Amino acid sequence: MAILDLDHINIRTTELAKTRAFFTEVLGLTVGWRPDFPFGGTWLYAGEKDVVHLVEVARPSAPSRGSALDHFAFAIDDYDDARRRLDAAGLAYEAAEAPNGGIRQMFVTELNGVTIELNCRTPAA
DSSP: OOOOOOOOEEEEESOHHHHHHIIIIITOOEEEOOOOOSSOEEEEEETTEEEEEEEEOSSOOOOSTTSSSOEEEEEESOHHHHHHHHHHTTOOEEEEEOTTTOOEEEEEEOTTSOEEEEEEOSOOO
């Protein structure tokens, strides 16, 4: 067996509509096909690939930051646009730059406590 790629991440939420809005309106993912599971949820796509699965639950989960699975990361192509989107949504984020790597980063925590890292490998303008 060989790992080929990261398939998707799964987020449990008591606020399905608000969580979906964050990922679509702020991060630009799109809602797409989802199997007819017997519980609420949404699959979110980057292009043709489902990358985030949202599952509606009755009780909130613990935040990811500081847990064994601290965060997940998306590669992005436009750092300034991502920053504008986060600012327009009134979301706090931590900007950073990977040492010796030329990767500009932003860390944002969405309403379910899941921390997302946005990585941009293109140089600053």
